[in-house]
Amino acid sequence: MNRKIRVAFIYKKSYNYFQTDHFDKTTYQFFMNALGRNPDLDVTYFPADDKFDTTQLKGKYDVILLPNNRTDGTPDQLIGIHKTEIPVISRTGDPHSAQRYDLISFHNEWKIDCYFGTIPKSYFYKFYPKHFKYEVIIFGLESHLYQNLKPFKNRIKDKILNSGAVGKTNLKSRIANSILNPRHSSWYFYKLRTKCNKLPYVDYSGMKGKNYINEDYSSYLSQYRAAIAATTFYPTQKYWEIPAAGCLTFMEITPKNNGEYLGFKDRKTAIFINEKNYREKFEEYLNDLDNPTWEEIAVEGRNYTLANLNNDKATEALVKLIKNLL
Numbered sequence: 001m002n003r004k005i006r007v008a009f010i011y012k013k014s015y016n017y018f019q020t021d022h023f024d025k026t027t028y029q030f031f032m033n034a035l036g037r038n039p040d041l042d043v044t045y046f047p048a049d050d051k052f053d054t055t056q057l058k059g060k061y062d063v064i065l066l067p068n069n070r071t072d073g074t075p076d077q078l079i080g081i082h083k084t085e086i087p088v089i090s091r092t093g094d095p096h097s098a099q100r101y102d103l104i105s106f107h108n109e110w111k112i113d114c115y116f117g118t119i120p121k122s123y124f125y126k127f128y129p130k131h132f133k134y135e136v137i138i139f140g141l142e143s144h145l146y147q148n149l150k151p152f153k154n155r156i157k158d159k160i161l162n163s164g165a166v167g168k169t170n171l172k173s174r175i176a177n178s179i180l181n182p183r184h185s186s187w188y189f190y191k192l193r194t195k196c197n198k199l200p201y202v203d204y205s206g207m208k209g210k211n212y213i214n215e216d217y218s219s220y221l222s223q224y225r226a227a228i229a230a231t232t233f234y235p236t237q238k239y240w241e242i243p244a245a246g247c248l249t250f251m252e253i254t255p256k257n258n259g260e261y262l263g264f265k266d267r268k269t270a271i272f273i274n275e276k277n278y279r280e281k282f283e284e285y286l287n288d289l290d291n292p293t294w295e296e297i298a299v300e301g302r303n304y305t306l307a308n309l310n311n312d313k314a315t316e317a318l319v320k321l322i323k324n325l326l
Helices: 026-037 105-109 171-180 191-196 217-221 238-244 278-286 292-308 311-325
Strands: 005-012 041-048 051-053 063-066 077-079 088-091 114-117 134-136 156-163 202-205 224-229 248-252 271-273
Touching: 005 026, 005 311, 026 041, 026 311, 041 051, 088 311, 114 311, 156 191, 156 217, 156 278, 191 278, 217 238, 224 238, 224 292, 238 248, 238 292, 248 278, 248 292, 271 278
Parallel strands: 005 041, 005 063, 051 077, 063 088, 088 114, 114 134, 156 202, 156 224, 224 248, 248 271
Antiparallel strands: none
8 A cells, every 4th residue: 555544533522531631641642642643644533422424434544443342432323334344443441341341242333353452362362252353552652751751860769659549458348349349349450569558668659539649640650760560460551651761660470461472571671570579579679779780670671661662663553453454
């Protein structure tokens, strides 16, 4: 194809992640900013309400792009989608929500040809049929937001930052969640992150209402030399945000969360932790705070992340995916 790929991006105007006051702006930055920078794409944005007539797109666009395969981000009805003969690509969110929101029903209703997301294939196919096409694309990191941050030597060194949602540790709450909300509680998804909060040298920053306490997350991360990225079943955005900010990243990488696909290397670009060794790893750092090795790992982690896990690389991967469908 000698010309640009013509992309019709259809989304619901009320989508939470596209609102200016939403705490997580990474999805917006990828779809609304990064896609437009790619020289191979010509993106037209179609904000809609509950219905969108896709027949107007026939013959004018090469691919239809959806923000997700749920009706919070995509119009409930994509009228005439089967008549357009245009391939449809959809980002997907948490695969474990597939049954809760009946997401598989939209596969045929919206004629979705392929999905993409940051979650490993092994976790996606626990909840979706094996014949669905899915590609891993690590998006969400805008490199320019991680420039001119505080130097490593000038940061807080005797505390380790922990941020994001954590579970309730009291027995009553854990029992209730195991019965009523077994696959959707913070304790279930962030077990190690939650356990870290019990340690006296861990600083915790969570959320206040629907917003992060510190809105400028990259600057907040750069107040600390070391920070924790820990999720039980799959890596999340923090796995590339934290090292991008130049932090020594204590990163939960286990057979359970299949985090190796991100490409980080233990003691080269991050410090790998798990539920058995995390205290030992933290104390190794805290007992030798000025060891130059920590800054070397932080620098290598930052360089690797900014070079390989940024939105422009993600857009290149999306272009490759589209070309394979055309």
